[in-house]
Amino acid sequence: MIEERYDLAIGRIGRIGGEESVKLPFRKFFQKTASFLLMIDELKKEIESGGYEKRDLSELEAWNDRLYRDILPDNYSTSYGNPVFAVKELGEGYGQILSFLYTELRGAIPYVFEGKTEYLDILLELFLEIYGQFEEEEIPKEEQIKEIIYWYASDYCDVFVADRIREQIDPDCSFALNIICSSDLSDLRYLYRFGEYISENERRTAEHLLELSEDVICKMADVYTEGYRVGFVNTGKNLSKKGTVEIRYVLGFERVIKKAVENFREMGLRPVFCRSGASVLTKRRHLKVGYYGAVANKQFDYDHGNDQALFFDKKFMERKLEVIKTTYEHHKELAAEMAGPAVIEMFGEEPFSPEQTKEALSLTAKQEELSLQFDSRQSQIVNSYIPGDERSFTITAYPVPEIGKDYKEIFDEVIRINTLDAKVYEKVQQTLIDALDQGEYVHILGGNGNRTDLKVQLHRLNDPKKETIFENCVADVNIPVGEVFTSPVLEGTNGVLHVSRVYLNELQYRDLEITFANGMIADYSCGNFERELENKAYIRDNILHRHETLPLGEFAIGTNTTAYVAAKKYGIEEKMPILIAEKMGPHFAVGDTCYSWSEDIRVYNPNGKEIVAKDNSVSIRRKEDVSKAYFHCHTDITIPYEELKSITVVTADGGRIPLLEEGRFVLPGCEVLNEPLKNA
Known part of the structure; x- marks a missing residue:
């Protein structure tokens, strides 16, 4: 038929x-x-x-x-x-x-x-x-x-949407896996069996991996899969309850992925590969979620990011949510097995700043409101079948050939960065945390043209001997090392965050400025377009994700000066993915905290102290009405070291503990972080 x-x-x-x-x-x-x-x-x-x-x-x-x-x-x-x-x-x-x-x-x-x-x-x-x-x-x-x-x-919602959910949790949906595991990866013809656009980036990436020794490939795969395993250990989650892992990556990396599949199977996890959505019913605007090839035209994807404007209404929303709920219920055993995504990102393409075209479809105000409702209710459904306090993730990134003539050198440098000694960073970062735990707030001041002047309010400790505010993050879910991060207190967090140039969710922002009032975004602007209204719409759509405001969900200090120096050496600062860029200076995430959906899990730093700063006055609403607690987005914005004048901890009695001055760490015990900077 x-x-x-x-x-x-x-x-x-x-x-x-x-x-x-x-x-x-x-x-x-x-x-x-x-x-x-x-x-x-x-x-x-x-x-x-x-x-x-x-x-x-x-x-x-x-x-x-x-x-x-x-x-x-x-x-x-x-x-x-x-x-x-x-x-x-x-x-x-x-x-x-x-x-x-x-x-x-x-x-x-x-x-x-x-x-x-x-x-x-x-x-x-x-x-x-x-x-x-x-x-x-x-x-x-x-x-x-x-x-x-x-x-x-x-x-056809119950065909496209239902099938996509199954493909995200069912290891027997093995189209990509069959290609990866059954192909001769030295014969690049295999790349053209996926049905994705294949550019020079994918071809040359695959060629470069063929030049690497088996030991190097194993090292790359081991860092990726071990980070995933350690993420469960560090958050007190039981990986043995799980049976599947969703692998997301960009084509060209099959040699590493094939080895990673073997590693995951040794952990008892079967791999799941789900292609990035191809239909308006399964896509997430212009973003890619799953496995995919080259983006043939980023402007094309951006122009069609709001195509659901043609049909999205309350009746359709309810229909789609019904399909999602029914599908998860039908496959609830498979859903319960899912441990979460393991992601390898690629970076190095020319930064993309889209053209705003009035001819492209856009959502009405009512549709935007419904879209936010949909995101909230969908997240609640997913969390009921794949609980956030039982799942984890890992993410790492490597450059593509488009990054420039030094591609192979940069690739080798990123391998080195991704495998830095975590123990060294753990000790230095604990020194930073000991100082931060004494603070009432942290004052961040920009320099060299950066207009940042921001006060970040910190949680208070009831028992400083057993509790801590910041997490000592080395190299597990977010590879590479290292950062210390917290969920700020919103009330009392005020001021301006500014960065001259940044690349977020595949889009470039120039002269980005965000003003916070009691921890919530009060105003924003950038310099991408001539008209201020276009700049505000660009930020609202792609950073605020159409919310009227967002909280400051995370404040962190990145400590990976080695990555920073590498970026400066090769002139690739603006091409660095946020995964690495967030380790190259202080960063600020707007949206949910890093602990969303798993706030009640007790988490400890390596020194045994419990991390108690996991909620804020928005996320705590989950105890009364979960729909008012989460925004379903988390966007990190980093200030590079050279745009920093100072980061200072201010104590309750007015004392000041300098952490960084003029882009250098000045806190005693952190001198080792300045060593790479001497060659910058």
């Missing part, structure tokens, strides 16, 4: 190129889109016949280019995937709707590689249903097309 539906649909699409029943300019859109779908059919036949797998590397590269060529930056100005072009050609309203349709149909690329013919049927039938509307004598009203899209989203 599935194949019959497919044959009927693709047969009908095959005739569209010669038809003139649809009026111009819409005819050009449907004919071009039909040709894309016929290319998918051609690929489907190649894969099923075994011909695709037999092609040589250059032929596979050509196929990959054909599939993604239309949305690549050089061609984007005349692509229907570009809302600006679509509106110009098809008119306001119709342009946005049909640009959405074209974008949704591009999900056919991964579906055909995975053999998901049912998914292809759904997409082809959606295309034909809308095409049929334009074949009528009168051009259909926008609302008619929107209604078709609404019912597509609603009717």
